[in-house]
Amino acid sequence: MAEIIPRVFKGPGIASGVDKTAVVNRRDRHTGGMSLFDADAYDPDDMMVHPRHQAMQPVLAQLIQQLRDCETVEAGVEFQRDLLNRVLEVEKDRAGFKRAAKRMRSGKGPHPEAPEPQSGRDLKDVATWRFEQEVCDRLARQLRSVGDALAWRVFGFHRPFILALCRNDSPGLMYGKAGLRAELDHVERAFKEDGAFALLHDLTNCLRIGDITVWDGVHPPRTEEIKTNPNNTKSAQLRRIDQARTAVLEGGPLPGGSASELLYDLDLPLRTHLNVLRDALQRAATEGIYATPVPGSRALFVIDQYACTEQGMSSKQFNEHLQHAVDGALQRAGIAAGRENYNIHVTSLDSTARDPLRVPWANYPLHPVTCARLIGDYAVATVETSGPVLARLLQASGLDARWVRPPGNADLQQGEVIMEIHQQERLRSVPLPGGLTMTPGWTLQMRRSELDRYLMELLQPGSWVAGIKNVLSARQAGRPWPHFRNEHEIWV
Template identity: 50%
Template structure:
């Protein structure tokens, strides 16, 4: 977490009045996302979310200006928001803490925007995968084109009763400015203050994204091998284990267990930890004992430098590929605690054990990541899977089809953090290995995701 890297203690973050207020606000916002049934529901929720994010970002801009002034030996500007931490206002670290807390809280609210986007797209991951492929937008407050975007939202609502979602309220929608749900489905637009100046590059990326969803053609970007592939099987997960984990951790502080598919899971809830009245030493000992026991039960504790994990910690609205916690099938309070890092969970696997599981299912696999405890880099290959099969062409000829799939960090992260059922996951891999139409860099999409996410 960036705040910890800057030298601030977790207690300073979690107990900060702004952070605690956000925790209270998140629960009803999550409930409203889940209750959205009409364009009016989406429009009203977006207006509320917009107000909250702009308020936080206005404060963040002001704190950032104060930090710059103090670094130049000046006092904070007149009218700067008052720090809420209780720290010394003459210390620049006080203002840095306030600035970074605003960044955290704005991301937490954007995770609600991500949840609203998933719900508006009816949990169709293809649209998210296609429209996330740009750099993040940055701060809304003070944005030059904000007025034009707001007018577009209002015009669609006033004239047609259509819901128009502003992408800047999300992290997962990065191509285009607004998506409008019209009579024939969603349409994404680039909005300009002056209509004479079109952004043809972004318009092409929008068109490419929608063509990729419709036909399976290349996704936006430089690699034509990156394509969506529909897996003709429903998405299956072990969300019931995460439900148990969050419930138990909220009461007991720590919950650890073996998870199906050569995985172990641990959840920690700060409110539950506090209720146990453990000393820091007792907490550390219990955490290590329960986590190591879960690893042993999952048979992944023998060589930890060959293990790989995914964590919920400080993850909201950073990775556009992550499903937002707000639509996980969890109690709204548990979802809010995950968003705010009041509760965290980790899922871990052994690379060689996972490769052995796939091999036992008839998918020869090899863990290729060398031993080490460093975080996996974006795009890094961690496992390779192989296949060889006969393919019967329409002209009566038979060909040998051989293929190697490389598993990278994003797909491994999904297997872990979404607790995908291993048989379901293996079926998707088998489909990609055996299909003659699989591209060099496939993005698999299972069916019926709405049955998993709320």
Template identity: 40%
Template sequence: MPVMLTDMPTDRLDALIKHPFHRDTGERLVGLISDLRQCSTPEDFAGFQRQLLVATLAASEARAQRSRVIKRLMKGIRLPADAPELAVGDQHDIEAWRLESDVLERVGRQLRSIGDAMAWRAFAYDRRHILALRRSEAPGPMTLSKEGTVHEIQFAEKEWSEHRRFAMLHDLTNCLRIGDVTVFDTPRANGEQDILLYELKKNPKQQGGAQLARTRMAADALRVNGPLPGPGNAHLFDTGIPYKTHLNTLCDAFAFAHREGLKTMRVPGQRGLVAMDISAAGNRWELNESIRQLESAHTALLRRTRLTGRHIRFGSGDQAARNTVLAPWAIYPLQPAQCAGLIADVLVFTVTTSSDCFIEEIRKNGLDARWVLPEGAEMGPSQVIAEVEGYGRRITMTRWEIERLLLELTDLPTWAEGIKQLLRRGPASGQPWPHFTDEHRIWD
């Protein structure tokens, strides 16, 4: 499994970020994001998906080729006659092949993050669809060596050629993990549109099984608010409250960082933001010094913010196509080049707050809240971080919800009011997944 950027030695990190494949993809991302933002008709989406599909399949095949070479070299077998050319390094150096494989793994995730943005836009930025269709295992590499992939592509092409309907391929995304294809039917005169979820089988006789059951549950969760697939008797809950963020602060921070390399700002809700433009910082400092400057700026910001309680810090680094709850970088209200920079980790930011800030905001709404994560304990993805009580009910919060609040710079009073509505009107049992209204006003 490829090493996270935050765990890499600085020399390897530098080599990965500067690799020609990584630089070329960064430039391609800008064009893809710009093209996606112009998509409005089924024809637009179908054409965009073909473009993304070609890039994704090429990246998957290139990585598979390098994996085969690495396996041969590990066994002491000479290079195959049809081995691809390395972009950088000695053909007989296994570490050069490993670097290129890691770069291509990142390229694949970066393209999948564009697929996530395509899904959000196609669903009109309605987070309910993402929350319902994310609850399964992550997809493997998309490759034409899989019969299922070929069948799904053929299905999508047929939907367009015969019915002029956009059929979105889930394997181009990271966030759509239930079902194989979503088909967007032709809108009716009143603007309403049917959205159809398909679990495809090459053999028509193979219609049963757990996959189909999950697909039906996800469809019912969206249609009649039935239970979501997966454990916990989870249900969607509409807070009825418009979503608000402070992402304009991030836009301002990146504009300054583009000139100076680094910028710190305070965000409403007692949060501290640190943004860095790697290229601009590289014009002032070496990589190790840039990292030192980032941490020094963060420390100074914490002194000014005067946070009490346990500090909580999340960053954008290496997050492309990882967190299925978080909105993808490509739909953030930033310039396409800035969104591409976030995906490629040449722009990075961190947001820090404290446990006391969350507890205080919740208590302002007349609710009781406790931070229950033990001191020194790691925040696992499903570990309970906090408990909130009110109206005779109790709910728990996990790491992913906290991470989303920080990295989306969610307005904390809006979020706290949503929690209040959930306790007052939400389902009597099980795990509720709240969502807000009018998210398209943030992301569109």
């Protein structure tokens, strides 16, 4: 199955005696570098109390509600304009803070047009300006996560389009981009002349191939590369666009260097336990910390920073409460034993608009304010499982599953196989010299993205197991990227 490295906490997890600032300060698993929470530069809580960061919360909630209210092409166009203005405003300030920091490192003062820092830190310290830049980086990602939600919606929550169009490096910032004006003109012309909706890919994190996708209401979505000078269009870019389209509509290989990577339609309905996540978030919004087992050998932990603050929890009280809640959930989920060696976590913490394969929080069936809290890390959800226990769950369903990841709490590596699921062809055997007999079979190797999805999207075990059996029975060589039907009934 497809591979993406999950974000896991160092050590045995968030309930291992570390305080809540240490939970926030972690190394980013996707990029391999430090996250925005760099303890050498500032306390992690500084980000959460920054006026710009706090002011973004109601903006995100309003944008999410505005997106959900869109019923016409005109409303979608207007929403995209509003989101674009927000992103460009944040990225303009980011560029200003970056320029000021660069000038200060060379012994100069900030330029006269530099935006005003709002952190209350020393204006003569270059770290202040770097911090403000990092705040803007984070806010731009948060806004792009709403752009991801727009992309999922206009594609009708049909995951194959996302799987096909995400297979490029992130394009970077929009502010100052040379070709942005040409893209905007194309978007406006599509609406005014044809009544079509054209989505700007740079407003998203999940769409990385092509510049825009156009819906005319008649034909399948059309992805285009827009250049100020048409003669500069690279044939490689056009090939990737064509590969993505062929993969979705005709079953061809996904963009990239491997012809064995194909979309796989499970022809099964998706079933989830997202109601457990919703209830846990509601409980945490009142109690501060809430943990619960989830069917399928999982435990869910939710922290709501607003509620923790309202209750006046000290660091000691926070850690004691968290430890007690997590220990209880792990015990009830049956995954407490061997935690340091075999358990794996995925988390919402500082993950928004980083992994293009994750469903954006704004599409989860949650209140817009709750979605905004998850996007901004004022609410953090973590899901944990035990590898061997998960393998036994699959074995109980008749699958020959083995957890193959070595014991230990080291980070998952790119392409690392964590589980193998084998199926023999019992009705056919092949005689070998020496009186031996070989029974052919198929082995499905599970990598990160499948486990990440099972945990973070809280798939029902029966739905997940049925999908695995479906892939095995098809005996499709290579690396299948499976997707369920009816996702439009799950996401908002």
